[in-house]
Each structure stands twice: as C-alpha cells, then as structure tokens.
Amino acid sequence: MCNTKLKLNNSLDEEIIVGIDVDNVIADFSKLFINNFQNLTNKSLCRNDLVKWNFKEAINDLYKGEIDGEVANHILSDEKFFSDLELKEGVLEALTKLSNNKNIKIIIVTAIENNMQSIRTKWLKDKLKDIDYSVAYEQKKDRVKMDYLIDDGIHNLDMLSSIIGKDNCLCIAEPYNKSCEYNRFNTLNEAILYILKKEDLL
Incomplete structure (x- = not known):
C-alpha cells in the first residue's frame, strides 16, 4: 500500500x-464460551455474568464454589473451540x-x-x-x-x-x-x- x-x-x-x-x-468469543459452558454444566450463564476478563475468575465469583472455574480453562484448551468461533x-x-x-x-x-x-x-x-x-x-x-x-x-x-x-x-x-x-x-x-x-x- x-x-x-x-x-x-x-x-x-x-x-x-x-x-x-x-x-x-x-x-x-463470549457467545461460544457461554454455549460450551451451558452444554458442559447444565447451568445458566449470560454475557452480563462475565464481568471479569479472566473467565475462570468470573465463574468462580458467580458460582461461589458450586462450579469450579477451571471449567473455563477446560473449554479454552480445546482446539475445536477456536475453530468454531x-x-x-x-x-x-x-x-x-x-x-x-x-x-x-x-x-x-x-x-x-x-x-x-x-x-x-x-x-x-x-x-x-x-x-x-x-x-x-x-x-x-x-x-x-x-x-x-x-x-x-x-x-x-x-x-x-x-x-x-x-x-x-x-x-x-x-x-x-x-x-x-x-x-x-x-x-x-x-x-x-x-x-x-x-x-x-x-
């Protein structure tokens, strides 16, 4: 140019x-993450729940131990996630x-x-x-x-x-x-x- x-x-x-x-x-990114999270946990999650850039921390804060925020890292370690965006x-x-x-x-x-x-x-x-x-x-x-x-x-x-x-x-x-x-x-x-x-x- x-x-x-x-x-x-x-x-x-x-x-x-x-x-x-x-x-x-x-x-x-957030839309696909929410879909994956709901499929894995059968728990509700919406975009406004993701109040921290680190989704693991956001999940931990939201569910207070009921769901381990490590599920976020599990979702984001899957190569298919990035292909499906x-x-x-x-x-x-x-x-x-x-x-x-x-x-x-x-x-x-x-x-x-x-x-x-x-x-x-x-x-x-x-x-x-x-x-x-x-x-x-x-x-x-x-x-x-x-x-x-x-x-x-x-x-x-x-x-x-x-x-x-x-x-x-x-x-x-x-x-x-x-x-x-x-x-x-x-x-x-x-x-x-x-x-x-x-x-x-x-």
Whole structure:
C-alpha cells in the first residue's frame, strides 16, 4: 500500500497502522464460551455474568464454589473451540471498509497461545478471505508498531496508551471493561468510523 495522506501530527506520509484484536472484537468469543459452558454444566450463564476478563475468575465469583472455574480453562484448551468461533455481526463489512482504504494497514494482533496459532491462522484465512491484513502473535502488544489498537482487554490498551495516546486506544464494549477510561464502542464498525473520521478519511 502507498499512503498519500499527510497525518494529522504533520509527520511524513505514512500508512496508518490499525491493530485489531480477535477474541470479542472480530470473533464472538463470549457467545461460544457461554454455549460450551451451558452444554458442559447444565447451568445458566449470560454475557452480563462475565464481568471479569479472566473467565475462570468470573465463574468462580458467580458460582461461589458450586462450579469450579477451571471449567473455563477446560473449554479454552480445546482446539475445536477456536475453530468454531464465528465472526461478530457486521465485522466483515467493517473490515472490508478499512481494508479498502489505501491509507490504512490492518494488523491482527492476537495473544493466543503458541499451540493454537496454526488454528488461528487457518481461521483468519477462512473468515477474512478478501481482507488485506497481516498477523502479529504477541502477548505484549506494545511490542507491535501501530497507530491505533482496537481491543476488549483494558490491560492491552494500557500497554499502548503511553505510546500511541489514550485517544487511539479503542475499547470494544464488554461487561468486564465497563470501568475503562478509554473510548468504548459497541461494534467494530463504530470504532473504525471513529478512526476514519479522526484521520479525515471519510
């Protein structure tokens, strides 16, 4: 890609790099987790119950020992879980809009465990066939060069805040991040529109 737009900070013309998380940003992680949990335990669980980013801790707090939160780790250790993830509604259209902008470079930044990376690579190829993107597998997302990060994890946004600025750390709303001090968006499309408007690319 070749960027012909002068960035707002008056730096030399460069691509605007947008880092995008996977789980609960483009993939509906919580929905599949809830389905698996209910099938395994015959107990009810809804999205609003997942008030902690660590689902094991959320289950322990909710069920107070009636159900061991380790069931969360059991669910998330299954390779099939990551193969079965579905895109959130509207994600493909939002990513297409971003990918079609020649000023933007998309980096999928995911902290998935090493043994699941090949599964994630295949999943991304299958789900994002017509999207121009690269992938960074990185636990410490501040090691990845980017101008924006769209993520659901407050800790990840905290890593980048002092590097790219608080206004460029965009949070996808989930019950476990209600307390965050970053701009929160209900959908990926809303976050992308924010970036395009901020960079005068609409």
